[in-house]
Amino acid sequence: MADSWSGSGIDVHLDWRPETGRPGLADAVRAAVRSGRWPPGAAVPSTRALAADLGVARGTVTRVYADLAAEGYLHTLQGAPTRVATAGALPLSAPGPVPRELAPRWDLRPGRPDLTAFPRADWQAATRKALQRVAAADLGYTAELGAPELRAALAAYLSRSRGVLTDPQRIVVCCGFSHAVALISRVLCERGVTEMAFENPSLPLYREIAAANGQRIRPVDVDAHGLRVSELDSPAVVVTAAHQYPMGVALAPERRAALARWAGETGAVVVEDDYDGEFRFDRRPVGALQALAPEHVVYAGTASKTLAPALRLAWLVLPRALVEPVRAAMAGSGARPPLLDQLALAELISSGAHDRHVRRSRAGYRARRDRLLAALPGTVRPQGISAGLHLLLGLDRPGSPAEAEVLAACRRRAIGIEGLGPCWHGERGPGGVIAGYAAPAGHAFAGATQALVDALWEVTG
Amino acid sequence: MADSWSGSGIDVHLDWRPETGRPGLADAVRAAVRSGRWPPGAAVPSTRALAADLGVARGTVTRVYADLAAEGYLHTLQGAPTRVATAGALPLSAPGPVPRELAPRWDLRPGRPDLTAFPRADWQAATRKALQRVAAADLGYTAELGAPELRAALAAYLSRSRGVLTDPQRIVVCCGFSHAVALISRVLCERGVTEMAFENPSLPLYREIAAANGQRIRPVDVDAHGLRVSELDSPAVVVTAAHQYPMGVALAPERRAALARWAGETGAVVVEDDYDGEFRFDRRPVGALQALAPEHVVYAGTASKTLAPALRLAWLVLPRALVEPVRAAMAGSGARPPLLDQLALAELISSGAHDRHVRRSRAGYRARRDRLLAALPGTVRPQGISAGLHLLLGLDRPGSPAEAEVLAACRRRAIGIEGLGPCWHGERGPGGVIAGYAAPAGHAFAGATQALVDALWEVTG
Numbered sequence: 027m028a029d030s031w032s033g034s035g036i037d038v039h040l041d042w043r044p045e046t047g048r049p050g051l052a053d054a055v056r057a058a059v060r061s062g063r064w065p066p067g068a069a070v071p072s073t074r075a076l077a078a079d080l081g082v083a084r085g086t087v088t089r090v091y092a093d094l095a096a097e098g099y100l101h102t103l104q105g106a107p108t109r110v111a112t113a114g115a116l117p118l119s120a121p122g123p124v125p126r127e128l129a130p131r132w133d134l135r136p137g138r139p140d141l142t143a144f145p146r147a148d149w150q151a152a153t154r155k156a157l158q159r160v161a162a163a164d165l166g167y168t169a170e171l172g173a174p175e176l177r178a179a180l181a182a183y184l185s186r187s188r189g190v191l192t193d194p195q196r197i198v199v200c201c202g203f204s205h206a207v208a209l210i211s212r213v214l215c216e217r218g219v220t221e222m223a224f225e226n227p228s229l230p231l232y233r234e235i236a237a238a239n240g241q242r243i244r245p246v247d248v249d250a251h252g253l254r255v256s257e258l259d260s261p262a263v264v265v266t267a268a269h270q271y272p273m274g275v276a277l278a279p280e281r282r283a284a285l286a287r288w289a290g291e292t293g294a295v296v297v298e299d300d301y302d303g304e305f306r307f308d309r310r311p312v313g314a315l316q317a318l319a320p321e322h323v324v325y326a327g328t329a330s331k332t333l334a335p336a337l338r339l340a341w342l343v344l345p346r347a348l349v350e351p352v353r354a355a356m357a358g359s360g361a362r363p364p365l366l367d368q369l370a371l372a373e374l375i376s377s378g379a380h381d382r383h384v385r386r387s388r389a390g391y392r393a394r395r396d397r398l399l400a401a402l403p404g405t406v407r408p409q410g411i412s413a414g415l416h417l418l419l420g421l422d423r424p425g426s427p428a429e430a431e432v433l434a435a436c437r438r439r440a441i442g443i444e445g446l447g448p449c450w451h452g453e454r455g456p457g458g459v460i461a462g463y464a465a466p467a468g469h470a471f472a473g474a475t476q477a478l479v480d481a482l483w484e485v486t487g
Numbered sequence: 488m489a490d491s492w493s494g495s496g497i498d499v500h501l502d503w504r505p506e507t508g509r510p511g512l513a514d515a516v517r518a519a520v521r522s523g524r525w526p527p528g529a530a531v532p533s534t535r536a537l538a539a540d541l542g543v544a545r546g547t548v549t550r551v552y553a554d555l556a557a558e559g560y561l562h563t564l565q566g567a568p569t570r571v572a573t574a575g576a577l578p579l580s581a582p583g584p585v586p587r588e589l590a591p592r593w594d595l596r597p598g599r600p601d602l603t604a605f606p607r608a609d610w611q612a613a614t615r616k617a618l619q620r621v622a623a624a625d626l627g628y629t630a631e632l633g634a635p636e637l638r639a640a641l642a643a644y645l646s647r648s649r650g651v652l653t654d655p656q657r658i659v660v661c662c663g664f665s666h667a668v669a670l671i672s673r674v675l676c677e678r679g680v681t682e683m684a685f686e687n688p689s690l691p692l693y694r695e696i697a698a699a700n701g702q703r704i705r706p707v708d709v710d711a712h713g714l715r716v717s718e719l720d721s722p723a724v725v726v727t728a729a730h731q732y733p734m735g736v737a738l739a740p741e742r743r744a745a746l747a748r749w750a751g752e753t754g755a756v757v758v759e760d761d762y763d764g765e766f767r768f769d770r771r772p773v774g775a776l777q778a779l780a781p782e783h784v785v786y787a788g789t790a791s792k793t794l795a796p797a798l799r800l801a802w803l804v805l806p807r808a809l810v811e812p813v814r815a816a817m818a819g820s821g822a823r824p825p826l827l828d829q830l831a832l833a834e835l836i837s838s839g840a841h842d843r844h845v846r847r848s849r850a851g852y853r854a855r856r857d858r859l860l861a862a863l864p865g866t867v868r869p870q871g872i873s874a875g876l877h878l879l880l881g882l883d884r885p886g887s888p889a890e891a892e893v894l895a896a897c898r899r900r901a902i903g904i905e906g907l908g909p910c911w912h913g914e915r916g917p918g919g920v921i922a923g924y925a926a927p928a929g930h931a932f933a934g935a936t937q938a939l940v941d942a943l944w945e946v947t948g
Contacts, residue, residue, distance in 0.1 A: 049771075056650065056778065097650065097774040098743030111744040111779070126635055129624035141623040150618050157611050162602040162928065163590035165795040174587055189517065189558065201662050204821030238819035282559030283572040310510075313558040317517065318572070334626040336826035358699035360665030361822035365797035467623065 042080065051082070052090045059099045059110055069107040070100060130442030132474035136272065136416035136462035137229075137301075137331070139387065143468070144334045148379040149370060156369035164365060170353050172199025172341070173368040179375040180341055184327065187381075188303050189313025191320045192343045198352050199368055201361045202338040203301065203328045207232045207264075209359060210297055210324060210342070211239035213351045214262050219295070223260035225253050227449030229271050232264065232299070245451035252277035255284045262295040267315040268303040272449050272460045274410015274418050282315050289322035295348075296323045302331045304384050307392035308412040321345040329371060331415060332384050339363055339371055387464075391415060394463040394471055401479050405486045406459075415464035418446065419482075421457040427485035429457030435481035441474065503541070512543070513551045520560045520571055530568040531561060591903030593935035597733065597877035597923035598690075598762075598792070600848065604929070605795045609840040610831060617830035625826060631814050633660025633802070634829040640836040641802055645788065648842075649764050650774025652781045653804045659813050660829055662822045663799040664762065664789045668693045668725075670820060671758055671785060671803070672700035674812045675723050680756070684721035686714050688910030690732050693725065693760070706912035713738035716745045723756040728776040729764045733910050733921045735871015735879050743776050750783035756809075757784045763792045765845050768853035769873040782806040790832060792876060793845050800824055800832055848925075852876060855924040855932055862940050866947045867920075876925035879907065880943075882918040888946035890918030896942035902935065 042054035058064040070076075073091060077084040091108055094100045101111045164173075171177070177194035184190035200206040214222065224233050226245035233243045244260045246253060252275050253265050265285065267277040277285070289296045298315045306312070316325035325343035344352055356362065374380045391414075398417060399408055405427065407420035421429055429445045436443045436459070446458035466474040503515035519525040531537075534552060538545040552569055555561045562572045625634075632638070638655035645651035661667040675683065685694050687706035694704050705721045707714060713736050714726050726746065728738040738746070750757045759776045767773070777786035786804035794800075805813055817823065835841045852875075859878060860869055866888065868881035882890055890906050897904045897920070907919035927935040 056774070060652070060778070093771060093773070095740045096737070098740050098747065098776065098779050101741070101744065126630075129627070133624075138627055141626040144623065144626050146618050150615060153614050153618075154611060157607050162605065163594075165602040165605050165797040166590070166599055167796045168799070169587075191521065201822035201824070204818075206821070208819065208821035235819060235821050276557075279556050279559050279562070283562060286559065286572075309557075310554055312554070313517075315559065317521070318559050335628045336626040338629070338823055338825040357665075358669065358696060359820055359822060360667070360669035360696050361662035361820060362799055363662070364799040364825065364828055367825055367828065 040080070044081070048086055048090060051080070051086065052093055055090060055094055056097075056099055059094075064110045066110055068110050070110060072107070131440035132470065132477045133442045133465040134461045134463065134474050134478060135442040135465050136444055136460040138462055138465040139331055139334065139415060140390070140464055140467060141334055143383075143387065143390070145374075145379060145383045148374060148377075148383065149333075152370040152373040152377070152379070153366060155373050156366050160365070160369060168362055168365045170356055170362060171349070172197065172363070173365055173372065176368040176372040179372040180327075183375050183380070184314070184325070184343065188300060188311065188325075188327070189317050190325050190343055191317040192325075196344045196346060196349055198342045198344060198349070198356065199363055200340045200342060200356075201363050202335075203299075203326065203330060203340040204231065204235055205338075205359070205361060206326050206340050206342050207235045207297075208239050209352055209355045210295075210326075211236040211241045212355045212358070213348060214295065215240035216351065216355070219261045221260045221262070223258055223263035224451065225265060225270060226451045227272055227446060227455065228264070228266070228451070230448050233451065236264075243451060248273050248275070250275055252281055253285070255281045255288060258285075258288060258294070260294070261292075262297065264297040264299055265315070266299045266301065268300055268306070268312055269411065269414045271299075271301065272416065272418050272446060272458075274414065274416070276312060276411050276413070277315070282318065286315065286318035286322065289319055294322070295345075298323050298325050300325060300327050302414040303327065304332055305388055305391055305415065306411075306413045307388065307395065311413075316343060321347070324348065332380070332387070333371075333374075337367060337371070339367060390468070391464050397471075398461065398463050398475055398478075401475050403479065403482050403486065406482060409458075416460050416462045419459050419461060421446075421459070425486060426457070427482070429459060431485040432459050432481065435485045436478065439477045439481050441477050441481060443478070501541070505542070509547050509551060512541070512547065513554055516551060516555055517558075517560055520555075525571045527571055529571050531571060533568070592901035593931065593938045594903045594926040595922045595924065595935050595939060596903040596926050597905055597921040599923055599926040600792055600795065600876060601851070601925055601928060602795055604844075604848065604851070606835075606840060606844045609835060609838075609844065610794075613831040613834040613838070613840070614827060616834050617827050621826070621830060629823055629826045631817050631823060632810070633658065633824070634826055634833065637829040637833040640833040641788075644836050644841070645775070645786070645802075645804065648845075649761060649772065649786075649788070650778050651786050651804055652778040653786075657805045657807060657810055659803045659805060659810070659817065660824055661801045661803060661817075662824050663796075664760075664787065664791060664801040665692065665696055666799075666820070666822060667787050667801050667803050668696045668758075669700050670813055670816045671756075671787075672697040672702050673816045673819070674809060675756065676701035677812065677816070680722045682721045682723070684719055684724035685912065686726060686731060687912045688733055688907060688916065689725070689727070689912070691909050694912065697725075704912060709734050709736070711736055713742055714746070716742045716749060719746075719749060719755070721755070722753075723758065725758040725760055726776070727760045727762065729761055729767070729773055730872065730875045732760075732762065733877065733879050733907060733919075735875065735877070737773060737872050737874070738776070743779065747776065747779035747783065750780055755783070756806075759784050759786045761786060761788050763875040764788065765793055766849055766852055766876065767872075767874045768849065768856065772874075777804060782808070785809065793841070793848070794832075794835075798828060798832070800828060851929070852925050858932075859922065859924050859936055859939075862936050864940065864943050864947065867943060870919075877921050877923045880920050880922060882920070886947060887918075888943070890920060892946040893920050893942065896946045897939065900938045900942050902938050902942060904939070 040054040073087040077087045095102045101109045177197040181192050181194045221242045223244045223246045225248045316323040328340040329337050409418045433445050444460045501515040534548040538548045556563045562570045638658040642653050642655045682703045684705045684707045686709045777784040789801040790798050870879045870881050894906050905921045
């Protein structure tokens with residue numbers, strides 16, 4: 027297993043097996059240097075002596091020494107003995123595999139689609155087609171704003187499914203919705219806009235990303251008609267118009283018109299976060315706000331809710347004046363989505379497989395929402411329109427348990443769910459829990475619902 | 488094709504075909520509002536009148552009006568006529584498809600592998616396996632630092648192929664090398680480090696990205712032994728140790744040791760840009776500098792040169808103390824690479840297909856380099872070691888043509904190639920052109936070489 031060598035002033039031990047050959051010998055010397063067993067500055071064994079000791083050809087040792095001198099481990103000087111280099115390396119600590127985050131036993135985390143329903147075969151077929159068709163030249167450095175094929179497919183898709191008014195040239199494909207928020211925040215920053223209004227309550231993550239990219243966050247209240255547009259007093263605002271997150275209300279028609287008018291009059295930028303716009307259950311989805319004011323509204327969509335978050339694909343439809351600034355911010359961020367994924371999504375949309383998947387999902391989520399509503403005890407107040415992937419259970423009725431109590435009871439049952447608390451900016455409003463009914467696998471939905479109902483009864487009983 | 492309606496004070500024309508049904512009618516009304524033909528504030532036709540005019544059921548028009556009121560196009564009030572909303576939308580201009588960037592006829596652009604050799608079948612098989620094996624729960628929001636499978640595969644690969652000293656926990660997977668540079672720049676910025684040294688000359692792109700993320704750029708000269716380490720006086724430096732870009736020299740052993748020692752003594756951060764470390768032709772590749780000082784050197788690698796830039800996959804091996812700051816910067820950037828691509832690369836590496844592809848590529852590029860060298864006229868001076876994807880042709884010999892002349896002659900022949908000029912920071916040093924011999928398809932290599940030789944003869948002849 028190991029050979030040892032002593033002489034020339036240092037006692038060395040090389041952990042080398044002959045069958046690993048020259049590369050293995052080089053590794054053994056590197057290890058000896060790094061561990062300090064061949065200490066910095068010490069003369070190393072002569073090639074003749076080490077070769078004899080190890081029973082290898084002298085040329086082997088000479089090559090290894092030359093390699094390691096080139097790497098800086100050893101120091102050679104004409105006419106002087108080869109020495110260990112004087113720059114030592116710190117030993118590595120705490121190695122080991124990367125820990126994995128586990129999904130909860132009953133997954134009711136909001137904002138997640140049923141990942142067991144991800145259309146693997148369709149995605150596989152779309153990837154295969156993309157790989158077969160892509161020109162070799164396109165596998166180089168990719169277009170900054172996204173693959174032309176996907177931008178064209180998205181323009182058509184967003185127009186017919188969400189009423190977005192666009193052409194491919196104003197669409198930008200991003201590495202997920204968070205990337206889009208970061209880019210917009212930076213673009214606004216560079217234009218001197220350093221305050222963004224967010225709905226209160228809203229998802230904390232995007233507020234955090236905007237803040238990390240130079241924005242002050244101004245909370246604006248949400249009521250039963252959505253964002254209180256009349257209270258806006260910021261040069262930019264992020265709004266979940268079709269289905270407010272987390273309250274679940276839709277922005278009322280008057281407020282949509284008022285918001286578009288306000289943006290036009292003040293020159294403010296409205297970011298329409300259309301995260302789950304495909305999922306309206308009681309009627310045709312309300313079209314995107316963007317179409318009312320395409321030069322003032324940034325429309326933002328994502329594949330995370332219709333397909334899977336792990337795809338990391340999202341898109342912006344931009345006012346014409348923002349296309350070049352966003353391109354520059356994209357270049358500065360250094361991040362662009364990979365080409366093949368973009369081509370696969372374009373193929374999925376063009377082939378109709380995406381629409382079929384969305385239709386199936388919509389029917390499934392609608393049924394889940396109805397079943398969850400029917401099972402809930404009267405101590406919680408389900409809020410919002412019939413849409414999306416989550417249901418806010420308000421805890422503001424007489425006899426409602428406290429949010430922390432419900433969350434603790436859910437944790438005891440290994441239910442993944444979220445409290446309304448962190449969605450408030452600053453002072454907390456009424457309590458609630460946000461149940462993501464889309465998240466569990468089909469076979470686990472009844473169990474997850476029952477576990478939640480049990481948890482609610484426990485803390486009210 | 489179209490119906491028109493007039494009455495109630497406004498003259499309207501709806502571009503509606505009956506076979507498009509209710510969605511088509513809604514689109515027609517939206518178009519009328521957006522175009523201004525149904526002007527803001529005007530009363531719209533009554534449902535009865537419009538239904539009669541179009542020959543459809545009154546309920547159809549009622550539903551369309553309700554939809555458009557919900558979208559904010561129309562404004563309804565109890566007991567009053569429905570009106571067009573007062574927020575108008577600007578018309579979109581200049582629609583059309585996204586223009587495509589074309590590859591040059593003779594592609595000798597540096598930094599590009601032969602994309603016609605991209606192992607499509609291997610990548611397809613790896614993607615299929617990734618899709619078959621991935622747990623549904625993993626398709627949700629992905630681990631910030633990268634997929635555990637890929638981090639483990641990279642740890643093993645980088646250790647054996649590049650002598651990198653690592654464990655999976657200090658590896659971070661990024662959306663391409665540019666993203667990695669942006670992240671490091673931001674992390675340094677947040678730690679109060681706002682000056683980064685770059686080799687002079689060096690690739691302009693990374694200097695630009697560092698500058699966009701808050702760094703002042705300090706150029707440090709390169710000579711025949713690589714970066715002049717003794718001239719370093721910045722808290723951070725980016726170095727292409729194995730194969731300097733664009734000069735093509737390797738960092739001399741003494742300088743490698745001195746750089747590691749300097750970093751250890753001063754606490755400076757060294758970013759080792761190992762962009763083409765897999766491609767050494769005349770000997771085993773010199774191992775990574777990182778192993779000399781893993782707590783001071785950030786090792787950065789990429790799939791762009793071994794596989795394809797369009798994959799947008801790169802990785803950092805970090806000093807332990809930088810893992811958490813880079814994670815935070817990653818979250819702030821909002822960008823992470825998609826899971827399936829990461830799993831596919833992990834599979835490609837683990838299966839041995841990646842190594843086979845690198846070996847094939849290495850042999851091919853070596854032969855190309857030799858053929859290019861043999862064909863070059865004596866008026867240019869090929870520089871650098873036998874390695875990588877590019878060859879710098881120095882234009883500093885007696886009788887050498889000027890860089891601009893060579894570039895112009897190349898343009899006339901539709902050769903894609905780059906000048907050394909933009910690589911200089913500040914004052915320009917000697918002229919040269921950077922020929923990327925890896926870029927052309929195998930069948931086009933001879934033609935590209937001949938075109939380049941013709942261009943060189945033209946401007947010297």
